[in-house]
Amino acid sequence: MSQSSAPDAITTLDNCDREPIHIPGSIQNHGTLIAVDREGVVRYVGANVQALLHCAVKVGERLSESQGEACPAIAALLHDGVLALRGERDVPMPGELQVAERQFDVVLHVGSAMLLAEFELRHQTHGELAGFAIQAHRAMEKLRRPRAIDELLQLATEELRALTGFDRVMAYRFRHDNSGEVAAESRIDALDPYLGRRYPASDIPAQARRLYVANTLRLIADVRSPAVALLQEAGAPPLDLSGSILRSVSPIHIEYLSNMGVGASMSVSIVINEQLWGLIACHHMGPRQVPYSVRMACDVIAQVLSANIQSTLARSQADRLQQLAAARTHLIEALLHADEEFTALIQHAPEMAAIFQADAALVAHGAKLAVFGGLSEPAGNAIVQWLAAEPPAQTRQRLLQTQSLPLLAPGLAAVASPWCGLLGIPFDRDRNGWLIFLRKEQIETIHWGGKPDKDIRPGPLGPRLTPRGSFDLWKETVRSTAEHWSALELNAAGQLMDEIVRVQNARTAEMNRTRNQLMAVLGHDLRDPLHSISMAARVLERGGTDGGRAGKIGQRIQSSSSRMQRLVSQVMDMSRLQSGLGLDLQRTDVDLVALLNDLIDEARTAHPGTEIVGTLPAVLSAQVDADRIAQVVVNLIGNARHHGQTGHPIELQAISTGEWHEIAVRNVASPIANDIVRNLFSPFKASSAGNARNRSGMGLGLYIANQIVQGHGGSIGYDYRSPHVVFLVRLPVHRPGTIGA
Structure with a gap:
């Protein structure tokens, strides 16, 4: 058997927030504890059990009648608890035990595959406790009535101080940053007021917050009394005391309370939606042990308080949610139309x-x-x-x-x-x-309960954090911040964004359907009349007898109808692409050089004022759709003519790298802006509208050209090589999936 000791009391800078306060290895000295396993064998026991209970409890053994006069009663209590540990019955309700002249409150609870029986000394008589019950019932009735939250908290502090007799009772309300602000207070006149003071989040470390939720009431009867060690078998793990009413206190917290001049404390959690919303903290300048039955009444009062606060918050949140939902509905309706x-x-x-x-x-x-x-x-x-x-x-x-x-x-x-x-x-x-929504700077003067930073002092094992020594009022002015955005507001903003996205998606889908239908109609219904106009223009161009005037009219009609046919072809291609039909490429063996020479000649004939320089090898053989590749090159030459600086030639070059055929179209121009480059190969670009030199452009040419090249397994890209804008088309020498000779 060994004496279980608390984990190292020297808490370093690295582990302060990870101090294992749930396994201190000791209990407070106003009671004792016995922990047994499923077989009723004692595994942990308070070192003071013999002195308090007059029963010689030994680790590793069962209780027997021969171990002391109180042992039979204790054994009976443990027997019922062991049945609960095995799942054969419910855990017995708290009871009492008489040992000689002493009265004990007995509390049993199950945890970590162990039954914990705690025996707490009681100093009050049954008659004295009966009056507490009536007082507690009246307090609950008052706190059930709907009131403002601050009024509820103030009432709770007054009722709990009257019930428990503590010198000071405060109600903390935790903020979004986990700091706590004293929202209500009841105290004796001799104490300075703490109302309105704020305490940093570090005053209640994360592991303590978890215990405040799991075990909602905590009493420290005498801050200055020594802890009582738990005895256990050698090598056994520390006993988890998370649910214990006698769990001893962290040395850091003892130092904290001592620096405040507190001799005893009790805390009651205000838990809302399984979160620690607030805390009722009770302080006494000397030792004070509140009876277990009174503490349980305080716990129930806190639950009534929590339920009322939760209802008040829920009503307020429901009103705001309704306002947000109505405004969101109005906005979405406007967006839809x-x-x-x-x-x-x-x-x-x-x-x-x-x-x-x-x-x-x-x-x-x-x-x-x-x-x-x-x-x-x-x-x-x-x-x-x-x-x-x-x-x-x-x-x-x-x-x-x-x-x-x-x-x-x-x-x-x-x-x-x-x-x-x-x-x-x-x-x-x-x-x-x-x-974007904006809030103005909120200059705030915070009234801290002492300077919130912890002190760093040397200790036996190096630097250690110590609680602040003074809790006098310390003021801090905070600037460059605004009121934080609440979780409700952030959720509402997220929902609003989702609704806007849904509207955008619906509008985009509808626009795409309408656009595709329009494209199909234009492509089908305009192609035949345009062909007839083109034939009539040729007749006028060749057969005029009025000094060439009819020929000029025919040329103008021919040019206009050709441009319209190109637009219709682009619309048809776009319709096929967005319908998922593809461009239906017809590949044949093609000499790209011959194809490019023909395109250069056509461009020179159609635009005699434009100089086009070709730098081509003797031959470039490839398996491609000749008409589609011609469409790509014509588009690039047209773009160079529309956007290039006048007076400078358009250069068309072609080479073979072995794996790729590369066709480059160059023209002298300023570089394309980065925001345009990002969408250069997208359809219906905003940059395509309003171009004085290409008023009929719809932004489809480069998109379709890119689709054609990708369909051939190649790529098309933009580069700027001062002073030239360069578009480079790369086509595979061999058709993808085949091996060249």
């Missing part, structure tokens, strides 16, 4: 900003920007430019949210002041489309 997102968003941005409790909003899409609520246009532009400039990784997340924009983007601090809170909903990342 609007021609574009930007128009609908700017109409509803002020309403959405109010619902999200934002001070301002902005809507950006491409080069368009609208600001609302006192946000200046320069500040809005600066934010949009920052979003477009590939800033930190936060902007690539589903939503962009921060309560401290100046810290996230220091370059915006001056121009975007006083805006610190930002909630951004991206609706078109490719064109920098954002719906």
Whole structure:
């Protein structure tokens, strides 16, 4: 048998937040503990069991009547508990035990495949405890009534202090950063008020928070009393005391309470939705042991309080959710009927900003920007430019949210002041489309209960964290932050983004269906009349007798009809591609050099003012669809003529690298802008509209050319080699899937 000792009491900088407070290896000295296994064999026992219970309990043995006068009663209690441990009955309710002149409250609970029996000394008589029950019932009745949350907390502190007799009872409400603020307080006049003071999250480490949820009431009867060791067999693991009422206290917490001048404490958890929402902390300047039955009444009072707070919060959240849902519905309806997102968003941005409790909003899409609520246009532009400039990784997340924009983007601090809170909903990342809500800086003076930083002091095993020695009021002014975005608001923003995306997808699908139908109609119904117009133009061109005027009219008609036929062909190709039919390539053995020479001659004839220089080898044999490759080259020559600088030749070169045939079309021009390059081979590009030298362009040519080349197993790409814009087509020497001779 060995004495179980608590884990090393020297908590270092590395393990402070991982201190195993659930297995201290000891208990408080106002009671004792016996833990038995499924066979009733004692595995752990408090070192003070003989002194308190007058029963010689030994580790590794069962209890017998010969071990002491109280042993039969204890053995009977343990027998019922062992049956519960085996699953043969429910765990017995708390009871009592008389040992000589002493009364004990007996609490049994099951944990870690062990039955734990705890015996806590009781100092009050049955008559005294009966009065507590009536008082507790009245407190519960008061706390059941609907009230504001702050009023409920204040009432709870007053009722618990009257019930327990503690010198001070405080109600903490935890904030989003896990710091706790004293929202209500009841105290004796001799103590300084703590109402309104805040305590840092580090005062309650993560492992302590978990225990506050699992075991909602905790009593430390005498901060300065020595702990009692648990005895156990050598090599046995420490006993898990997570659910124990007698678990001893972390040395760090003892030091913390001592620095506050506290002699005893009790905490009761306010748990909402299985989360630690708040805490009722009771302090006494000297030792104070609250009877177990009174503590259980306090626990029930806290549950009534938690239920009432949860109902109040649920009603408030339901109201906000209803407001958010209604505003979202209005916006989505507008989006469904609007021609574009930007128009609908700017109409509803002020309403959405109010619902999200934002001070301002902005809507950006491409080069368009609208600001609302006192946000200046320069500040809005600066934010949009920052979003477009590939800033930190936060902007690539589903939503962009921060309560401290100046810290996230220091370059915006001056121009975007006083805006610190930002909630951004991206609706078109490719064109920098954002719906953004903003909150102003909230300058806050925090009244801390002592300077929140822990002290670092040397100890026997090196540096150790110590609780702050002073809990006097310490003020801190916090700037460059705004009120944080709540989980409800973030969820609502995510739902709004999903709805916008669904609207966009539905609109895109409808536009694609309409576009494909239009393409099919244009391609089918216009091709035949255009062919007739072209034939009539040729007749006019050849048979005029009026000095050439009819011939000129015929040439103009021929040129216009040829251009219309090319457009119709592109529409037909686009329709096939978007319908998934492909371009139906007909491959044959083709000499690319002969094909390119013919295309150069045709271009020179059609545009005698344009100089075209060909640099070609003697022969380039390939298996390709000659008409489709001609379509690619004609498109590239046409683009070079439309976009190149006048007075400079268009260069067409072709070479073979062994594995690839490469066809390059060059023209002198400025480099293409990066934002255009990203969508260069996409259909219906915005950059294709408004070109004075190619007014009939629809942005389909390069898209179709790319599809043709890819269909041949090749690639087409853009490069700028000053002063030339270069488009390079690479075609495989041999058809993919075949082996050359």
